[in-house]
Amino acid sequence: MRTMLLSALLLATPLLSQADSASNLVVNGSFESVVINSSNRWDIFSNISGWTGGSAGIEVRNNAVGLARDGVNFVELDTTANSSMFQTVATQAGQRYTLSFFYADRIGNGQASNGLDWSLDGSHWNAVSSGTGGNSHDWKQLQFDFNATGATTLYFRASGSSDRLGTSLDQVSITTAVPEPQSAALLLGGLAALSFLARRRRLN
Known part of the structure; x- marks a missing residue:
């Protein structure tokens, strides 16, 4: 026995x-570690906890021009110009994972201005949005399963017109599939x- x-x-x-x-392997996936003094305000940071910003930084919005999908903060990467951000996640070689995040076209913004791309290695990019924003944030979820070959570097970048208006991003996670x-x-x-x-x- x-x-x-x-x-x-x-x-x-x-x-x-x-x-x-x-459990989520992404650090600060909902951007809640950033403190914006009050609702309906925003600020631009060179980097934030867990994330390294691109040349124009990372814009964090506290329920400004839309409501966050999780918590009160969300990110927009068309800051003073189109920007990007990345984070290296401690995935294990041979293990299968699920990437998940939510995105929403900016309220009242045109199709040419919106746009968000993502990548798991910085070389192959995938577009998720270039639609027209309505009267409220219409959050959509993307989920993607992948097999890790070691640590994974997750990238996001704004891809619409570089005009300080773009697609929102929130609730990013990488979990074991x-x-x-x-x-x-x-x-x-x-x-x-x-x-x-x-x-x-x-x-x-």
Whole structure:
């Protein structure tokens, strides 16, 4: 019975680790470490906690021209001009992760002015937005699964007209990818076996 119990534990432990590792690896992913004195205000910083800014810095807005998706702050990267920011995240080689973030076109802003790009290595860029902003922030979520080859450097940059008006960004995260359905079933099977063996042991 000890051999069966050990086997069930070995089966369940890696999957439990995956289930428990959904914490965000991105530092300051919702930009809440930045203190803006009051609502409806904004400021531009060279860098902020976790993020290195580009040539025109990082603009952090406290519910200014729109409401944050998470907390009170969000970022706009068309500051005094189109800018960028990046962060290196401690992902592990061979592990699968999920990138997630929310973006919204600036309220009342035209399509040519909006625009946000992202990259996981700084060489291949992906566009997510160049729409027309409506009367309120319409936050949309992007999710992307990837296999890490080591540490991952996540980049964002403004891509619309360089006119101090652009797409908003909030609630950025990189988490361990959710196990495939087969793995989840294996986890449940392992937990059931553990429960059965523990119950038998109490009865004997």
